[in-house]
Amino acid sequence: MLAYAIRRSLMLVPVFLAxxxxxxxxxxxxxxxxxxxxxxxxxxxxxxxxxEARYGLDKPLPVQYLIWLGNVLTGxxxxxxxxxxxxxxxxxxxxPHSLALGGLALAFSSIVxxxxxxxxxxxxxxxxxxxxxxxxxxxxxxxxxxxxxxxMLAFSVWLGxxxxxxxxxxxxxxLPVLTIGLGGTALxxxxxxxxxxxxxxxxxxxxxxxxxxxxxxxxxxxxLRHALIPVVTILALRIGWILGGAVTVEVVFARxxxxxxxxxxxxxxxxxxxxxxxxxxxMAVMIGTLLGDLLQAAMDPRVRAALx
Amino acid sequence: MSPLLELQGVSVAIAHAQLLDGISLRLDRGQIxxxxxESGSGKSLTAMAAMGLLPLIGGRVTTGAIRxxxxxxxxxxEAQRRxxxxxxxxxxxxxxxxxxxxxQRIGAQIDVVSRLHLGLSSAAARARTLELMTQLRIPExxxxxxxxxxxxxxxxxQRIVIAMALAGEPDLIIADEPTTALDxxxxxxxxxxxxxxxxxxxxxxxxxxxxxxxVAQVCDRVAVLYAGRLAEERPVDPIFAAPAHPYTRALxxxxxxxxxxxxxxxxxxxxxxxxxNYPSGCRFHPRCPKxxxxxxxxxxxxxxxxEDGRVACHLPGPGAP
Numbered sequence: 001m002l003a004y005a006i007r008r009s010l011m012l013v014p015v016f017l018a019x020x021x022x023x024x025x026x027x028x029x030x031x032x033x034x035x036x037x038x039x040x041x042x043x044x045x046x047x048x049x050x051x052e053a054r055y056g057l058d059k060p061l062p063v064q065y066l067i068w069l070g071n072v073l074t075g076x077x078x079x080x081x082x083x084x085x086x087x088x089x090x091x092x093x094x095x096p097h098s099l100a101l102g103g104l105a106l107a108f109s110s111i112v113x114x115x116x117x118x119x120x121x122x123x124x125x126x127x128x129x130x131x132x133x134x135x136x137x138x139x140x141x142x143x144x145x146x147x148x149x150x151x152m153l154a155f156s157v158w159l160g161x162x163x164x165x166x167x168x169x170x171x172x173x174x175l176p177v178l179t180i181g182l183g184g185t186a187l188x189x190x191x192x193x194x195x196x197x198x199x200x201x202x203x204x205x206x207x208x209x210x211x212x213x214x215x216x217x218x219x220x221x222x223x224l225r226h227a228l229i230p231v232v233t234i235l236a237l238r239i240g241w242i243l244g245g246a247v248t249v250e251v252v253f254a255r256x257x258x259x260x261x262x263x264x265x266x267x268x269x270x271x272x273x274x275x276x277x278x279x280x281x282x283m284a285v286m287i288g289t290l291l292g293d294l295l296q297a298a299m300d301p302r303v304r305a306a307l308x
Numbered sequence: 309m310s311p312l313l314e315l316q317g318v319s320v321a322i323a324h325a326q327l328l329d330g331i332s333l334r335l336d337r338g339q340i341x342x343x344x345x346e347s348g349s350g351k352s353l354t355a356m357a358a359m360g361l362l363p364l365i366g367g368r369v370t371t372g373a374i375r376x377x378x379x380x381x382x383x384x385x386e387a388q389r390r391x392x393x394x395x396x397x398x399x400x401x402x403x404x405x406x407x408x409x410x411x412q413r414i415g416a417q418i419d420v421v422s423r424l425h426l427g428l429s430s431a432a433a434r435a436r437t438l439e440l441m442t443q444l445r446i447p448e449x450x451x452x453x454x455x456x457x458x459x460x461x462x463x464x465x466q467r468i469v470i471a472m473a474l475a476g477e478p479d480l481i482i483a484d485e486p487t488t489a490l491d492x493x494x495x496x497x498x499x500x501x502x503x504x505x506x507x508x509x510x511x512x513x514x515x516x517x518x519x520x521x522x523v524a525q526v527c528d529r530v531a532v533l534y535a536g537r538l539a540e541e542r543p544v545d546p547i548f549a550a551p552a553h554p555y556t557r558a559l560x561x562x563x564x565x566x567x568x569x570x571x572x573x574x575x576x577x578x579x580x581x582x583x584x585n586y587p588s589g590c591r592f593h594p595r596c597p598k599x600x601x602x603x604x605x606x607x608x609x610x611x612x613x614x615e616d617g618r619v620a621c622h623l624p625g626p627g628a629p
Binding site: 208226300 | 391393399408
């Protein structure tokens, strides 16, 4: 297992390099020049060259890339062009908010989604199943920004339970976490249910019944274990998605976070910030897939054997 | 003495399809009853019915009684049936490759039966598991008990499934085509193991198979199913010497023999009808070489035939096909 974990982690190195090249290049092909924003109208070409030299933009692209990569690897993400502060500080401010929001939303959708999925599968085609799957359908068709606004209206404006917006204290996290978490819950519920029903039809489950084990024990100790394997993979893949995809929810609730940082930097053509935020999100996706693979290997000896 | 397992006029339906129609069988202790027939004749369904596992596949017994040791399983509560499964009735499935839980170690899958049904501690259950594995000639039982299912061969897995079936000290074992998925050399070993269990422990074995060779080798009695009905049920020697039902006769002709000419393997023309389009009268009549007009008109009743046998045919007995 340890050898597998190490090997699987090393596989991320080439992926990281490829991603870094793409992130570095994309921004050089986007039209619009941030230097223009820094120059006063009517500045001389010398002033422009001076600024380009300061940011290293006068060197050939491959050299720029290697310098950038070297800096990134040593923890230097550059200086924000607009905010004129170290990018690492901006990321450092945004990341905890994103992690708290994403982590709690993921925990919420895992716990609630798996529970609901199991209840639905155990009561297949009876009313609890129909009720849950009806709720899932409604939940998965509501756009998160709209859901966020509605919850804000109900719980903040009418009931006054939670703050309308901002990032002060735990109570301000409740509505954004619910908004993101509910969408994930619908997905997790559906996959858990389908997966449980599918596994329950396998031969080995028939044999478990033939051994005289109780149906509930078979469902919870054997079927659920198998059913969770795809669920875990999907949850792990959502780690990256939740960190970056939370941007609409961050905007609705006026919360700081990676998504907001990225959108603002894009609008301002603030290259170093865009690059750093994209890199963070890409790494979140990579760590998510890594975690998913490791969990899968931990849960299924056949996966370990195939990769040994 | 009452039989250990007795099916009396058992009919089974899934949704609206009547898949088994009035099946009657009896099996005594120390006996092997072979249940034969082509795929789709209802053999596995009979096994599921005798295990009380029909609800798993959405089926139910519509009429008849399934008596185990004198008690009707159809009338039992689900808890009572569950107490029999694994304890007094062991089950061996068709495909050992998919019969074991792939994410649980071998030993634990056997242990659970004796812990659940015999109330053994985990240490005692493991000791019993290792003993059973050794009796079934599984080499290095201790290491195998700690292995995962995917690390074992098909034949070894089937021995593990047999060990699971034996762990509750059952009186009856139902084996649903226990050798179909195995190599020919391993098939013989598994059949010998099962026959030895019946001989040494006085178990009863319901052996479902489509291999007439295996039937001739180990069974005491044979029941032939066709399209959800019993065609013939007799002791093994007379049934092979002089099959009464044309379908049984056709099945015995399918066994390749030394004097079968090269390239002259026998088959039965046509296929088993499905429950959606069962023919009228005798369900075998469209494929039967002896069929007369009565065969398509009326269903032949199951009547006594020969010594301790029964057959459902308008024209039973030998005769040129």
